[in-house]
Amino acid sequence: MNLNALQKLGYGMYVVGSHKGDKLNAQIANTVFQITSEPPTVAVSINKQNLTNEYIKASGVFAAAILCQATPLPFIGGFGFKSGRDGDKLKGVSYKIGRTGAPIVTDHATAYLEAEVIQSVEVGTHTIFIGKIVAAEVLTEDTCMTYDYYHQVKRGTTPRTAPSYIPPEKGGKK
């Protein structure tokens, strides 16, 4: 079995945000995907340890900003390798509050969507939140960033809490 096969699955790069009362948080995610077209629903997989998971469970809503290929690595790192428990990750970042109350990051975003959770599924370390889309807008026609581009060109790394993390001893990249 060669788990490097998993690194060939294709994803985009997203900033997923939610809220708990007036507290806001957002994090990098690569697993946002459409499930049905009528009604339009999307799913997102979020580690149970993450503050965003707690906020989505509290509010029942999430927003996903779709990042452009030109997004700088430090911007991604700011949402991916630190926790909102240790500081305000949205400080210095352009965002707006959507109709769900979730923060929509607009810096480097080509489009966004907002969803209300209709089902959630616990799978080991992660929760899959399935949401009905209640808002969606296209912001730019810039090329979107793929997870592969992030790894190959940007030489980005994967935090231990990501669905796609592979420990180095099992063949994952350090």
Add this chain to the structure above:
Amino acid sequence: MNLNALQKLGYGMYVVGSHKGDKLNAQIANTVFQITSEPPTVAVSINKQNLTNEYIKASGVFAAAILCQATPLPFIGGFGFKSGRDGDKLKGVSYKIGRTGAPIVTDHATAYLEAEVIQSVEVGTHTIFIGKIVAAEVLTEDTCMTYDYYHQVKRGTTPRTAPSYIPPEKGGKK
């Protein structure tokens, strides 16, 4: 609300196969994604009308072949725009039977994985099958096809039964 935002989500291109007894079937899918790393699990979203959905429910297993960027359009069309109910889609295609008994398409594949279903979730028109990975191999280092490449460069279209289908009257491409 502009549902074209959904077309900016990133995916790969896969041939998902399963079996029902000694009957085999496979279909194109764009929603295969890793959910957890320990144990390694993946999910796939398959329309309930599709024969592959019926077969995955019957056998509790699926295989996913990850397609390379150079995959010809007619090859994709053969798995995407016709049903296994109307003929043997694997005729003339290279594949092998994996350890799960599911057919693994090897033509144009850069890697593959096989999974045993541990949970399934019905969401409107689709079923999300969540599977524990029991086999995975890398076949080539060719660039993988993204769903965006299929649409933009190959000018591929989306069948009505796909999760990402958007009716033309709602802004989808014809």
